[in-house]
Amino acid sequence: MQRSSWLGLAFLSPALVVVLLFFLIPVVLTGFFAFTNMSTATGVKGGAYVLNTSGLRALADAGLPKSTLEQIEGAGYRVDAKGLEALAADFGQPVADEFASLHDGEVFSKRRDVERALKDLRSNPIRKTRDRKIAADLFKRSLLNERFDTLPGFEAALEEAGIPDADRPLITQVAYTGWVWTTENFGFLMSLDSTWQYAKNTIIYVVFTLSFNVLFGLFLAIATFYLPSGQAATFRAIWFLPRILPPVLYIVMWRWFTWDTGFISTVLSGFGVSPRNWMLDTELHAWTTIVLINGFVGASMGMIVFSSAIRAIPSSMLYASEVDGASRLQQIWHIILPQLRWPILFITSYQTMSLLTSFEYIYLATDGGPGGATEVWALAAFHTALNNYGGNLQYGLGATYALLLVIIGLAASLAYLRLFNFRNLIQKPRIEG
Amino acid sequence: MRISIENFTKTFGDTTVIKDMSLEIRSGEMLALLGPSGCGKSTTLFAICGIHRMNGGRLLFGDKDVTRVSSQKRNVGVVFQNYALYPHMNVFDNIAFPLKVRKETRAEIDRKVQEIANLVHIGELLHRKPAQLSGGQQQRVALARALVREPDILLLDEPLANLDAKLRLEMRSEIRRIQQQTGITAVLVTHDQVEAMSMCDRIAIMDNGKIVQLSSPKEMYEDPTSDFVAGFLGNPPIAFLEGKAAGGGFRLANSEITLPVPSGITIPDHGAAMRFGIRPEFFQPNNGLKLNGKISFVETQGREELYDVMLENGAVLRSIQSQGAGHKLGDEVSWGIAEDRILAFGPDGRRL
Numbered sequence: 029m030q031r032s033s034w035l036g037l038a039f040l041s042p043a044l045v046v047v048l049l050f051f052l053i054p055v056v057l058t059g060f061f062a063f064t065n066m067s068t069a070t071g072v073k074g075g076a077y078v079l080n081t082s083g084l085r086a087l088a089d090a091g092l093p094k095s096t097l098e099q100i101e102g103a104g105y106r107v108d109a110k111g112l113e114a115l116a117a118d119f120g121q122p123v124a125d126e127f128a129s130l131h132d133g134e135v136f137s138k139r140r141d142v143e144r145a146l147k148d149l150r151s152n153p154i155r156k157t158r159d160r161k162i163a164a165d166l167f168k169r170s171l172l173n174e175r176f177d178t179l180p181g182f183e184a185a186l187e188e189a190g191i192p193d194a195d196r197p198l199i200t201q202v203a204y205t206g207w208v209w210t211t212e213n214f215g216f217l218m219s220l221d222s223t224w225q226y227a228k229n230t231i232i233y234v235v236f237t238l239s240f241n242v243l244f245g246l247f248l249a250i251a252t253f254y255l256p257s258g259q260a261a262t263f264r265a266i267w268f269l270p271r272i273l274p275p276v277l278y279i280v281m282w283r284w285f286t287w288d289t290g291f292i293s294t295v296l297s298g299f300g301v302s303p304r305n306w307m308l309d310t311e312l313h314a315w316t317t318i319v320l321i322n323g324f325v326g327a328s329m330g331m332i333v334f335s336s337a338i339r340a341i342p343s344s345m346l347y348a349s350e351v352d353g354a355s356r357l358q359q360i361w362h363i364i365l366p367q368l369r370w371p372i373l374f375i376t377s378y379q380t381m382s383l384l385t386s387f388e389y390i391y392l393a394t395d396g397g398p399g400g401a402t403e404v405w406a407l408a409a410f411h412t413a414l415n416n417y418g419g420n421l422q423y424g425l426g427a428t429y430a431l432l433l434v435i436i437g438l439a440a441s442l443a444y445l446r447l448f449n450f451r452n453l454i455q456k457p458r459i460e461g
Numbered sequence: 462m463r464i465s466i467e468n469f470t471k472t473f474g475d476t477t478v479i480k481d482m483s484l485e486i487r488s489g490e491m492l493a494l495l496g497p498s499g500c501g502k503s504t505t506l507f508a509i510c511g512i513h514r515m516n517g518g519r520l521l522f523g524d525k526d527v528t529r530v531s532s533q534k535r536n537v538g539v540v541f542q543n544y545a546l547y548p549h550m551n552v553f554d555n556i557a558f559p560l561k562v563r564k565e566t567r568a569e570i571d572r573k574v575q576e577i578a579n580l581v582h583i584g585e586l587l588h589r590k591p592a593q594l595s596g597g598q599q600q601r602v603a604l605a606r607a608l609v610r611e612p613d614i615l616l617l618d619e620p621l622a623n624l625d626a627k628l629r630l631e632m633r634s635e636i637r638r639i640q641q642q643t644g645i646t647a648v649l650v651t652h653d654q655v656e657a658m659s660m661c662d663r664i665a666i667m668d669n670g671k672i673v674q675l676s677s678p679k680e681m682y683e684d685p686t687s688d689f690v691a692g693f694l695g696n697p698p699i700a701f702l703e704g705k706a707a708g709g710g711f712r713l714a715n716s717e718i719t720l721p722v723p724s725g726i727t728i729p730d731h732g733a734a735m736r737f738g739i740r741p742e743f744f745q746p747n748n749g750l751k752l753n754g755k756i757s758f759v760e761t762q763g764r765e766e767l768y769d770v771m772l773e774n775g776a777v778l779r780s781i782q783s784q785g786a787g788h789k790l791g792d793e794v795s796w797g798i799a800e801d802r803i804l805a806f807g808p809d810g811r812r813l
Binding site: 342344345347348349350351352353354355358362363366367369 | 535610
């Protein structure tokens with residue numbers, strides 16, 4: 029490689045680092061997370077093995093044999109060789125021998141029963157209550173509510189409890205508190221009614237906002253084209269304001285505008301309309317606000333692109349259409365709009381992509397409300413994974429939402445490229461000599 | 462249709478481009494607006510078709526005052542310098558556009574487009590897009606579009622400027638043929654005197670927003686009213702000799718030579734500055750009024766050769782002669798001026 033190429037790479041490297049850190053790695057990680065059940069409960073590191081009562085219920089639901097369930101539950105206190113050895117070491121061989129002769133192989137579910145048995149030994153009873161408790165604990169073989177930090181420890185415990193080999197994998201799986209790889213997220217999401225509601229909301233959001241963006245942007249561009257240049261520049265600057273305003277400030281102003289003590293309510297109260305929160309009182313109002321908020325921001329971009337495209341049309345072509353007898357409307361319809369085909373297609377596809385994934389204005393304005401009516405897919409992913417009321421952040425599930433959105437976005441891009449005949453779009457321009 | 466421009470004034474901001482101009486274009490004639498760039502010829506054309514509003518004066522088509530009529534309603538066909546074809550429409554739709562916006566029937570449109578396409582010889586190209594046409598073909602489409610709705614007036618704005626030399630020759634005669642065949646009143650804007658002279662019935666030569674002379678090409682060439690007109694027409698251009706009136710003759714500047722002034726020219730007062738204009742074809746070896754000089758430049762043009770002859774006082778005369786005379790750079794020559802063809806101009810540039 030030539031030295032200049034290295035220099036180019038060196039100049040590029042900060043950008044590469046940024047792309048890697050803030051784009052590629054998050055995307056790849058999202059892809060991974062989508063195939064896990066990570067959540068606040070599992071943590072992102074490994075976990076331990078605990079069987080609690082809800083775990084048992086889950087095992088029962090999963091069809092574990094009743095006998096095995098009883099073994100886990102009643103694992104309680106078992107008189108076995110290991111316990112007897114320990115008893116012999118602490119309280120002498122005779123005690124152990126006698127206890128073995130009376131109760132070997134027996135299982136006690138409660139400590140008190142073990143203590144009574146120890147007390148009832150004929151020749152070598154243990155007199156002190158404290159000692160009996162210590163001795164009884166030597167036979168404790170419980171699985172319930174015991175925390176095992178490692179898999180071998182848990183497996184050893186299962187072995188001791190005499191759990192049948194066939195049932196062990198299921199029990200291990202239920203008992204594990206860390207995250208595991210899974211493909212169940214996808215099926216689970218599809219089975220949720222709310223998922224389909226998010227999809228419907230996203231379609232409403234994208235279709236209406238996009239139409240508003242493109243049509244209003246077109247209207248502004250054409251309207252300002254026919255204005256004297258000074259006025260046109262002023263109008264364009266005004267319509268550009270929403271885009272350069274900080275989003276939070278922009279939304280705060282919308283909230284002031286729509287609050288029950290805000291502008292609309294105040295003005296309408298003069299006409300006898302009772303004050304209300306115009307942004308959140310009904311679904312229709314929420315959607316109207318969302319579409320307008322996003323639409324005004326998006327329209328400014330369309331306006332800029334369409335304006336410059338219109339100004340790129342040679343003026344002689346417009347003159348020609350005028351002397352050919354075309355009225356203003358005919359001129360717009362037959363001459364200007366056909367030549368805006370590529371800009372319109374570009375803005376449409378670009379805005380579809382960005383609207384699919386954008387939720388910042390919705391988050392700041394309605395946060396999906398009222399009652400989830402404006403909860404779009406991207407916002408749902410955010411809420412599920414990173415910010416929800418319940419506090420159990422389901423990273424894996426949220427990542428699955430995000431991954432599905434990426435797939436939908438890719439499919440939509442491919443559809444657009446096909447629809448708009450991308451090869452024509454990038455065709456070499458003809459330079460007229 | 463007759464076009465009358467009366468006291469036309471046009472300003473852009475503070476700049477007055479055309480002031481108080483009057484011009485009458487006869488019905489059925491082809492008139493050239495000829496002049497250097499910036500002289501206001503295109504502005505005049507755009508005022509006739511209504512793209513520019515007139516700031517003062519009146520415009521009449523026939524007897525009808527169209528000063529305040531919008532360009533859509535004037536029924537004027539315009540061919541623009543870059544043709545201004547609509548790139549997203551094929552040739553048929555381009556030509557049909559003026560008819561379509563007038564909501565004529567499909568059958569009527571088909572018939573008229575076919576007819577006009579045959580007139581301009583592009584009958585086979587109707588399904589092509591403008592980008593698939595050569596410059597000359599685009600030019601024909603633009604002409605067809607301007608003519609298809611049978612306009613009262615055809616305006617051509619530098620129609621040949623974007624064509625290469627050979628096509629320009631071809632389209633020159635084509636446009637003239639079509640204009641004569643349709644009998645339409647046409648105005649041609651050009652800066653090329655050859656186009657103006659070869660295509661038009663009359664030429665209006667413009668300078669600084671004024672019409673300097675209005676006459677037929679032949680008359681304008683032979684009988685220019687000013688040195689500007691004489692210098693603008695003719696290729697190779699006319700050569701001027703500077704000097705002053707002295708004792709009934711013309712004394713060349715910085716020289717003792719005095720040339721006789723041809724009869725019919727009023728000689729100004731003794732000592733007044735004047736100029737002789739001599740066209741290259743009237744400075745030849747066998748003419749009578751001899752001048753000595755040295756050949757300072759030779760240009761071979763194929764059929765002819767062009768010589769610059771530097772006189773003793775440093776002035777330069779041009780001569781165009783048939784091939785084969787064999788004069789060389791640096792040769793001392795004594796060639797003559799055709800006395801009756803001398804054009805004399807006064808100090809203000811007016812013809813004497």
